[in-house]
Amino acid sequence: MALRPLALAAAPSAACRTLAHRSPFAASSFAFSRSMSASSSSSASGSSYKPVLTRESINPHVLNVEYAVRGELSNRANKYADLIAEDKGKDLAFPSVVTANIGNPQQQPFLAQKPLTFWRQVAALTEYPDLLEDESGSLSSLFPSDARERAKAILEDVGSVGAYSHSKGAASIRKHVAEFIEERDGHPSDPELIYLTAGASGGVQTLLSVLISGPEVGVMIPIPQYPLYSAALAFNNAQAVRYDLDPHNDWAVDVKAMSESVDKARSEGVDVRAVVVINPGNPTGSCLSHENIQDILRMAHEKRLVVMADEVYQNNIYLPDSRPFISFKKVLRDFAKEGKTEADKRIAEEVEVISFHSISKGVSGECGRRGGYFELTNVDAKVEAEVYKMASVNLCPSIQGQIGVDLLVRPPRQGEPSYELYEKETSGIHATLKARSRKMREQFNKLPGVQCNEAQGALYLFPEITLPPKALEAAKKEDRLPDLYYCLRLLDATGICVVPGSGFGKMPGDKGECFLRTTVLAKETDEFVKRFGDFHNDFMKEFEA
Amino acid sequence: MALRPLALAAAPSAACRTLAHRSPFAASSFAFSRSMSASSSSSASGSSYKPVLTRESINPHVLNVEYAVRGELSNRANKYADLIAEDKGKDLAFPSVVTANIGNPQQQPFLAQKPLTFWRQVAALTEYPDLLEDESGSLSSLFPSDARERAKAILEDVGSVGAYSHSKGAASIRKHVAEFIEERDGHPSDPELIYLTAGASGGVQTLLSVLISGPEVGVMIPIPQYPLYSAALAFNNAQAVRYDLDPHNDWAVDVKAMSESVDKARSEGVDVRAVVVINPGNPTGSCLSHENIQDILRMAHEKRLVVMADEVYQNNIYLPDSRPFISFKKVLRDFAKEGKTEADKRIAEEVEVISFHSISKGVSGECGRRGGYFELTNVDAKVEAEVYKMASVNLCPSIQGQIGVDLLVRPPRQGEPSYELYEKETSGIHATLKARSRKMREQFNKLPGVQCNEAQGALYLFPEITLPPKALEAAKKEDRLPDLYYCLRLLDATGICVVPGSGFGKMPGDKGECFLRTTVLAKETDEFVKRFGDFHNDFMKEFEA
Structure with a gap:
């Protein structure tokens, strides 16, 4: 479970950006698609057999379902991450993918919020109750008494986590x-x-x-x-x-x-x-x-x-x-x-x-x-x-x-053995999220054409980005909504994956007002905002009047 | 997690059986019902407000759903178990409830199949990876090397079980x-x-x-x-x-x-x-x-x-x-x-x-x-x-x-440290299930009017029980299918909960042929078949021509 550091590329050069933009994955064919070597054999056999299940025959309401948080952008990001993992990512404009599209705090390696110790102690004890039996041995230092008591109380009720x-x-x-x-x-x-x-x-x-x-x-x-x-x-x-x-x-x-x-x-x-x-x-x-x-x-x-x-x-x-x-x-x-x-x-x-x-x-x-x-x-x-x-x-x-x-x-209460550590961990996470949210917002608001409200709660920022007319035209040429166009360009250039506002039903305005959602979970906030800011400045320059 | 032994009552006396049969829970009002103190207030307020959600307004297809494995019988069994747990079960004809209605092998206290050690070791290690860090200490005796390696390999892929x-x-x-x-x-x-x-x-x-x-x-x-x-x-x-x-x-x-x-x-x-x-x-x-x-x-x-x-x-x-x-x-x-x-x-x-x-x-x-x-x-x-x-x-x-x-x-393979114990545990469970299945079938086939096929697989027996005409009449009087009537009587008299064949779509035949499904998981098989047999013999006598 080695954590790779978030090594950042310099701001992508124009050549590099173009390469990334002309990504090998045509977006339209990429949405939820994959190689079908094992299952698309019916047409190859020369038989007249018509599969029972086709896009035309299945539940039409399923076809109408959209789920932007894990849609085209997320699939493309996964593909980039796979290429990098297989050491085939050298043509990409970035060394790593940052999944800011999903509130998944413990995701490795770029978010990597540490699990709460008390939670995991109780989980481990309920998984393997043999650990409860070593009352005097070295395990007692690993498992405080309140974690043991909690695990016992839960097992008393559920019997086994396997039932x-x-x-x-x-x-x-x-x-x-x-x-x-x-x-x-x-x-x-x-x-x-x-x-x-x-x-x-x-x-x-x-x-x-x-x-x-x-x-x-x-x-x-x-x-x-x-x-x-x-x-x-x-x-x-x-x-x-x-x-x-x-x-x-x-x-x-x-x-x-x-x-x-x-x-x-x-x-x-x-x-x-x-x-x-x-x-x-x-x-x-x-x-x-x-x-x-x-x-x-x-x-x-x-x-x-x-x-x-x-x-x-x-x-x-x-x-x-x-x-x-x-x-x-x-x-x-x-x-x-x-x-x-x-x-x-x-x-x-x-x-x-x-x-x-x-x-x-x-x-x-x-x-x-x-x-x-x-x-x-x-x-x-x-x-x-x-x-x-x-x-x-x-x-x-x-x-x-x-x-x-x-x-x-039922978190540990004051006076209980796990309270101090629990308090330290949770207040640390609270403080980190708050600091990241503030810093990211400040940086967003420094970028041209970007306006970002203060988050009062949750794990996201939802900045408004007003795109220049030429960017809107470029999006139109690709038959894409401008916010999706912007987010795909962001991903291709930086490896940062966010979700366009249209994925939440907030459609781009007539004057180029677009929204996007990013989590505030990225561990390396400074580097995140730098990657983002460099891209945004380049993007705005590329499309300036 | 103390396991109570399966203490069995003597075969219920007629008085006792009648009491149990006249259980305080009218079956029809018991299906999926509960006290609604907090939520049935709308009618009491004297207001004319009509709730949005009523049986008449909600999805009619939901109303059509039936799920016998956890239906009326299971609810009544839960209620009996609650009474016994609260020490209010002294009027019941049995000291304990045996849930033979669901294939839930690890359920406490009457099935209580022990979890596989290797499984739980890997689960505990992935829950609390700190346990992986003590390489030389006392934990190494608790967690064999292959369990550690498996946990590490899984965490290498998923990052955290919380992501x-x-x-x-x-x-x-x-x-x-x-x-x-x-x-x-x-x-x-x-x-x-x-x-x-x-x-x-x-x-x-x-x-x-x-x-x-x-x-x-x-x-x-x-x-x-x-x-x-x-x-x-x-x-x-x-x-x-x-x-x-x-x-x-x-x-x-x-x-x-x-x-x-x-x-x-x-x-x-x-x-x-x-x-x-x-x-x-x-x-x-x-x-x-x-x-x-x-x-x-x-x-x-x-x-x-x-x-x-x-x-x-x-x-x-x-x-x-x-x-x-x-x-x-x-x-x-x-x-x-x-x-x-x-x-x-x-x-x-x-x-x-x-x-x-x-x-x-x-x-x-x-x-x-x-x-x-x-x-x-x-x-x-x-x-x-x-x-x-x-x-x-x-x-x-x-x-x-x-x-x-x-x-x-990917179970442990021969030569790996956990193989021997894993083999012992799994072959023990296989042998136990097989022995129980065989013994229960033999006993069923000794009972009057019962015919039970040999199970070739799975966790159940599905005996056919031919009920006498007077039992069919008694069921009809209660407006119940005869197999459900039999199973409710079985539960009321013995605490054994099984599922009638009609719950699986196998309807009783014209000549009183009924089916029921029981799991073969009850730990105390001898006592299970004795309770069941005593009830069945009494039941058949009660309704003999």
Whole structure:
């Protein structure tokens, strides 16, 4: 597991850049393609056999699914990385690929966030309980007593990490999640309404598949949005009803406009049923204000909308005083507080809220473990029974993913042996992310034509880049959106892989306004911004009027 | 993790049995229900608010999903187990619940198959790589060199078990899967056509959702079948086209009848596209003969059907000489061998085969890890690109699940330090399963009205029980299928939870012929068969003419 240093090429020469730009991979044929030596034999045999499965015969809704985070750019980046790994990368304009397209903090070698020690100790002990038996030997120095106790308590409930658990997830872990929510929000939480999932994505897909009863159903999604939502809606053949976030007002939700777009969609026959809110925002990095959340819940009540609150970045907060994370569940239940009106109390008891959390983000960044949960609030018991049934068909989420959720919601407490190290590691990660986010933003804002908001939360920056007219023409010639064109050029020239705004539904403007999302995870931030800046300056010069 | 012994009650007295039978849980209200204190408040508030999500509004195909393995019986069993755990079980007729309804070998306390040491060592080392650093200390005795080397090699590829991998799964692990398939079948396998999945179930669901383009699409499933298939077809709103397995001919596939039912369904407008074959059989335990597999492939070619080969029990073989496991891929590619006709060679190159494997079964029994894979053979490249895209939306299967696949396909080899222990553990599990399967079958066949085939593979027995007319009447009075009635009575009287044949689509016959599936995993086989036998004898006496 040797970590290669991020060796940087000098700013690519014009010749080199041209070479990279004329990359051997024609983009159009590269999207999700591969060599098919073993499977494309049917046409070669001279037989008239027609395969059962063709693009024309399969589920048409699958064809409509788009997933920009892992699409053309990511595939091309993988191909470059493979070439470099095979020592065939000498014609490339860069020595290494930097995957800033996915929030995957532990990815080696360029992000390489170190896993939290307590997490991994408990994981190892539950994997191999023999390690628990050496009470006095040298292992006790490797495994502090609270890690051992946690592992024992988990095994007491699940038996073995190799056994299926309850389909909703292990009972003790769901209980701990409920306690975590109660402590966070100051309102009760019922473990029976908490479902452990394979990351938040698994839960979102299950819930959407239950909610969508036909092609007339619509779900509101923010623009820009995380593309899981548009992908899941396309797959389930439902309609995405868009609502815009305002880049000039910290990407806040304009609830009045939202409400109007519900009316408009309904007048056009769309059965708008739910609204997805991502808070803290992905890709925007905004944290919704208390007032904004209240307004969304009032609107959801008035319009009868289920609120799907994607709160997976709730631990990634950069301005805890001015822009803290506030959960939808808390604001919902606060409507029932003493002194509220009867109408407000009804909101607390009636708006159906489904909130999602994950172990993949935060400071744990344990994406590969696939753990998360959702909580159902005010959902009809008979519907909940159907959700339970669907969870049963999927058997259970992975036990190590479930254990991750336990560790997320029950970190070591003050006075416990692991507390000090845990505190040091987590505050270090928080500080690093904050510093990187700030530095990258500062550098972006120094580049010509680039404007980048401050991230209040999450793991991304979402700068706006205004491209010159000649660049727009060059993109048009290649039949590409200008933001994708820019990002492909960036990748070809620097090895940096980011995602164009259009991948999140934020389309380029008439005057060349483009967006892109980059994670703030690259270990070598200085070198990242230098590579990026050098490319950008060259690009702007190339296309200056 | 203390293991409670399987303490058995004496055969329940009539009073006790009646008590248990009049269980506090009315079966109909118990299916997937629970107390809804926190969520059923909308009706209580006196408001006219109508929840968005109701049984009437949600996806109707979700309502049609049935999943007997974790349905009413399993829920009642869980409730009994909870009562016993809370010391409230004194009115029950049994001291403990035995979950023989799910193939979950490591479940505590009554199955408790010990995990394979090599697997868990590698898992622990990859979780907590600090353990790799103590080269000379006491840890080297705990972790043999081959476990360390394996862990290092895996980490070299995936970086961290907390990072997302390639959406298809880690490249090195897919390469090992391809090598395993090549060694098993004697034919090439392409790592790019192998997808690692969250158990086999995840792969089956993805593939069916791609294959099914509308409600006219049909997929052939065996009767009896594993209910994942009927559940996924109901969810995707497609048609299950049944083909019967013959209990009086080792549950073989009658290919002529299968072919006729394709024609019949097609004549009725069903677009039959695929045939699911479960080999070794679940719940039947049969291993298909080479000839039977050949015939199925010929038929699939003639009728243009995709073959979905569920081969998750390929390591659970009880009669390796007379009834070995033979993979569909091998038989398919054998059609291209020298000396075959041109027509045969076309079969090898044209029939679309998707084969599934899993780490949950076999001798690893690592269900909770959620690992598996599928291999695509003769699938169109453009369709494969769509499968890849759908895998991307799901990000990646859990890394520990992927590592499980690596361990499944690359066990320690002779001469390596872990070989001896691994061999001892795996042959012990094989022998235990075989002995239990044989003993349980013998005992079943001694009971009045019970006839049980020998299991050639998998983890189950599927005995036929002919119920007396008065029992059928009693079931009818409760508006239940007789096999479910029998299984509920069995659970109420003994705590043993099994699944009625109707849960697998094998409906009771006119003359009271019922089936049930039990796993052969219960640690205390003697006590299991005694509890079961005592109940059965009492039951038959209760209803004798």
